[in-house]
Amino acid sequence: MEKIEESNKINVIKHPLCDHYLSVIRNKDTSAGEFKAAVRKLGTILILEAVKELPTKSYPVQTPLASCNSFSLDRDIKVIFAPILRAGLGLADVASELIPEASIQHVGMYRDEITLKPVWYYDKTPVEYDSAQNIRVFILDPMLATGNSACATVGLFIKRGIAVENITFVSILSAPEGILSLSNEFSKLRIVTAKIDESLNSRGYILPGLGDAGDRLFNTFEK
Numbered sequence: 001m002e003k004i005e006e007s008n009k010i011n012v013i014k015h016p017l018c019d020h021y022l023s024v025i026r027n028k029d030t031s032a033g034e035f036k037a038a039v040r041k042l043g044t045i046l047i048l049e050a051v052k053e054l055p056t057k058s059y060p061v062q063t064p065l066a067s068c069n070s071f072s073l074d075r076d077i078k079v080i081f082a083p084i085l086r087a088g089l090g091l092a093d094v095a096s097e098l099i100p101e102a103s104i105q106h107v108g109m110y111r112d113e114i115t116l117k118p119v120w121y122y123d124k125t126p127v128e129y130d131s132a133q134n135i136r137v138f139i140l141d142p143m144l145a146t147g148n149s150a151c152a153t154v155g156l157f158i159k160r161g162i163a164v165e166n167i168t169f170v171s172i173l174s175a176p177e178g179i180l181s182l183s184n185e186f187s188k189l190r191i192v193t194a195k196i197d198e199s200l201n202s203r204g205y206i207l208p209g210l211g212d213a214g215d216r217l218f219n220t221f222e223k
């Protein structure tokens with residue numbers, strides 16, 4: 001496997017709390033409740049990093065004591081968080097808490113277990129966006145594995161008129177295969193992740209990984 005070089009487009013977060021909470025979610029004995037809480041903590045760190053280039057503008061504010069100008073998010077820029085169902089929901093709540101005005105546009109694909117290709121079953125994006133140049137999209141999926149559903153989702157937003165430079169893919173764990181397939185297809189896409197793991201197994205699971213993120217978040221293991 002080709003070595004992945006970090007760049008200004010592939011951003012692997014280095015933070016002691018990322019390492020700490022990654023260990024929590026990797027551990028097979030972590031309960032569903034603890035898993036969900038740790039995903040939220042990781043999500044907060046990832047989203048803060050992902051949105052750090054959002055433009056701000058100076059707006060007048062009246063404090064209890066005086067009037068001043070103060071910077072806040074540019075009101076002309078629309079933020080979209082696009083969680084890929086179902087595991088992406090684990091990141092959507094924290095994203096929405098950080099930017100409550102953001103639009104949450106869910107997309108749903110399941111992975112065909114034989115071909116590992118994504119099969120669409122849900123798409124809450126409009127056919128076309130008005131003022132697409134003023135939109136910033138953050139696609140949320142805790143696991144960037146083969147990259148098939150990631151590429152399909154980035155492709156969907158590009159088809160809807162969003163420039164790839166205005167799209168960021170946010171994942172907790174990434175496989176080298178997924179990073180390569182996304183960055184080979186979309187060289188200007190920004191990827192923010194907490195860790196690039198070693199490889200994929202024959203079923204498309206990340207190794208060492210954490211297992212099925214959706215099952216662990218929603219406690220749906222087949223016993």
Ligand code: URA
Pocket residue numbers: 087143145204205206207209210211212213214
């Ligand atoms: N999706 C998961 O939930 N886990 C993996 O390891 C790969 C894809």
